[in-house]
Amino acid sequence: MGSHTIAAGPSPGATAGLLSALALVIAAALVFAKLAQRLRQPVVVGEIVAGVVLGPSVLGLLPGDLVDVFFPPDVRPFLQVLSQLGLVLFMFGVGYQFDASHVRHHGLRITAVSLSSVALPFALGAGLAVLLAPWFERSQMKTDGVLAPALFLGAAMSITAFPVLARIIGERGLQKDRVGAIAVACAAIQDVLAWVILAVVVALANSTGHWPLVRMALASVALLAGLVWLVRPALVWALAPARPWSGALVTHALLVVGLLLSAWATEAIGLHAVFGAFAFGAVAPRAEVDAGAPEVPERIEQASLLLLPVFFVVTGLSVNLGGLGGHGALILLAVLVVACAGKFLGAAGAAGLTGATGQEATVLGVLMNARGLTELVILNVGLGLGVLDGQLFTAMVTMAIVTTVMTGPLLDRFHKQARPATRQSEPVDQNRDDRRPLVTSPDEAL
Template sequence: MLGALALILAAAYVFAWLARRVRQPIVVGEIVAGIALGPSVLGLFPGDLVDLAFPADVRPCLQVLAQLGLVLFMFGVGYHFDSSRLKGHGRQVMAVSLSSVALPFALGAGLACATAPWFDRSAMTADGLLVPALFLGAAMSITAFPVLARIIGERGLQQDRIGAMALACAAIQDFLAWTVLAVVVALANSTGAGPLLRMAVASVALLIGLHYVVRPALTWLFAPERRRAGSALTQAVLVVGLLLSAWTTEAIGLHAVFGAFAFGAIVPRARIDATAPQVPERLEQISLFLLPVFFIVTGLSVNLGGLGGPGLLLLLAVLLVACFGKFVGAASAARLTGATQREAAALGVLLNARGLTELVILNVGLALGVLDSRMFTAMVVMAVVTTIMTGPLLDRFHPTAGTLSVHNVEATRTRTAKTDRGLVPSQDDTT
């Protein structure tokens, strides 16, 4: 176990360093490290090195660490989620958001129907095509908001109209895509109308309880006059709360990531930042330490060599659908609502980045049994490719994005590891 963990962290560091050398987000390097340590690369060498590095008795422990890192990550995403981005942005942002969700969703659902004869039904638990089609549509609709914020911050686009629009659109469309995903999870886990209705009622009750009971209680507890409670109590409350929320959503039939995200979104951020700002940062640092384990667990399910001829065609189709759906959906709506051709192209490029958020969703789908291993592999490759291509294409369509001011250069040099990975935008990234 300890040897496997040492290998994971060493590989993650090396590949992250390589990613930064080629001006890519660190998360890209860590995803590639996870694939490299799986059957796609390490498995090609003689001696069954994958099983030697990650024996069967160690993998359940890695799964637990990966799950913990994942819920901590989703808590961080929820904690830094700015709901004000969903309001008052005008018809252009709303049009771009809806179009860049609707087109890739429709194309993804259509792709699922078209490739259904290639599905390995023995690896899937979902019956019929409805759930896989809805899931693939939701997965195609995602934009990696944290990685997008990192890319925009690196290129000094925080105050640029296109950068601000991209962040607002990503927030709206990810909200829509996660809502659809919650419905898909409920459909996949229910056995009829009765269980599905109970799951929906329980989910709504949880959200109401978090907003109207838990949030006021935390606001009272973290009031400035109770600063003497210290960071230890704040940390204990946040950890217990996010784990209980994650457990609750699993118990009602959803995935743990929904509970962790919801708890992060409702905690009184202003109170915590005023009384114990180091606590959320500490939790995010723990998630950054554990996320490479999540990438390895993901990489163990990715086998590029097992794609074969049909798999390569599937991969090409996935890449075309993903890029066409996002780029055309965003760029055409932006163009029709007054953006210049260059601005529309830059917006389409930015919203095409998938990154870590896509891997979170894909792992949910794999665990639910709505994806087979071949489609899972193709979608993981798509997430990596769309993230890698964002920077170079942005330099092509929005040349000023590559020119950072002196202030932004210094800010980039002093950012912490969490913003390098794209987990959350730094303070500069959200201004």
């Protein structure tokens, strides 16, 4: 008679530690999110800062080794799993809210601004990686050469956080303003380009030769084709309101199972799970879902919002501002200068060359510099791949926070009409989350 072994779950101590850690994470996220709102910053900024504060950068400076007390080593793997689940659910929401109209029928200015504000930061970021290569802590990295870090840093510098940017534009009533519509369209196009670049970087970092890279590329194309030509039509048929089984329960199950399987598929072929979750969200038939069970995407989003603070804490545990040292401080300064200059000059320069006014060009440069949560997603991918060391990771996370925080005040400075909407007919919901994308067609204002 064969014996069966049942895998042991977490110990009672680990379970208690996980529950207390989750309570602390959620409470800290709430406090800092409310503080961010009072400072007219997106909620996500407060939650990112909460993650850094609970890490070695702040909490670790207090006596008693509080980081290990609140987040003991046997609890951290479970926090990592929860953070990845929250990330996958969030990326499904980003894909689901993505509107293809942003990348259709766009004019010369949108094309020029999008390409320029990706190409220039990418080139500057890759060049910076080459210059910083002698300072890399190779023991913390899984790659020996400079190609993968250079490509990754270029891709990370190219990011504009589409959800956070759209929320900032919505808060300041710029949805119908030409510069706001152009910024939303450009951010959407840039996200597509940056994710494509990142997929190439991931494939290069994970492959051990030409054939594994080709196989990974073919598998990725096959997966995307299957999602578009097989999965989407099947979902359209299954989720049609006329079906006898239609309803919230079936819709919820199909979407959650689909996004998890898509995330698993991209992880299995050597890419990151976020690609599959985003792709499944993008192909999910919104018309059928909204007609039959419009509350289901909201439920998935709420689940991701509960778990995303865990992602920020897991990120914060790898950020140590106090450990930067002299080289780290120079790296941080270089990262900030390259990130801001690349985005601003790329966007503002292209806008000016295509006929935008000085104010429009400046505002576009400011808006394209917002990075936020999307940047943290990419940085965690890079840390997992081993193409970043601790100093560069800390510098890039700090850059993501700084560039997001500075967007609102600079927008108020250079665009006098950009003030939070307070009209009685359109009250501002202070509890609405800043990470939900605002879908606005650029053609309305162009």
